[in-house]
Amino acid sequence: MDDVQSLCHTRWDCKYHIVWIPKCRRKVLFGRIRKHLGDLLHSLARQKESKILEGHLQPDHIHILISIPPKYSVAQVIGFIKGKSAIHIARMYLGQKQNFTGMHFWARGCYVSTVGADEETIANYIRNQEDEDKRLQQLTFLTEG
Numbered sequence: 001m002d003d004v005q006s007l008c009h010t011r012w013d014c015k016y017h018i019v020w021i022p023k024c025r026r027k028v029l030f031g032r033i034r035k036h037l038g039d040l041l042h043s044l045a046r047q048k049e050s051k052i053l054e055g056h057l058q059p060d061h062i063h064i065l066i067s068i069p070p071k072y073s074v075a076q077v078i079g080f081i082k083g084k085s086a087i088h089i090a091r092m093y094l095g096q097k098q099n100f101t102g103m104h105f106w107a108r109g110c111y112v113s114t115v116g117a118d119e120e121t122i123a124n125y126i127r128n129q130e131d132e133d134k135r136l137q138q139l140t141f142l143t144e145g
Helices: 031-047 074-093 119-144
Strands: 015-020 051-057 062-067 111-115
Touching: 015 074, 015 119, 031 051, 031 062, 031 074, 051 119, 062 119, 111 119
Parallel strands: none
Antiparallel strands: 015 062, 015 111, 051 062
């Protein structure tokens, strides 16, 4: 109960595990983009009164654990974050200054799961995702060789 937050007339504890990918699952979330994307996503979440509690940027997908107030739908917040971050990436890293019509950085949709009593398990999963992916990739390499 210590994670309960408040709005004017509401007390709430709504957390979600969300995963989304770049268009065509391109491995583009590294280098210059990766360094700044975390801060950008946190800033965009705050604009919708939400808070990213855990997050990890993989080369081809993003995992976040986010707390969203009940006055916003998950689709509203994630759509806002994905849309504004795509515009920012286009301006800062792809050299576009205007006319973003038809440009897409993120694939449509996302995976969403509600977080109940398993919050710590999901937070640990997100924290350790990169290590697990490396371990599995090494196992695959060893079995192929």
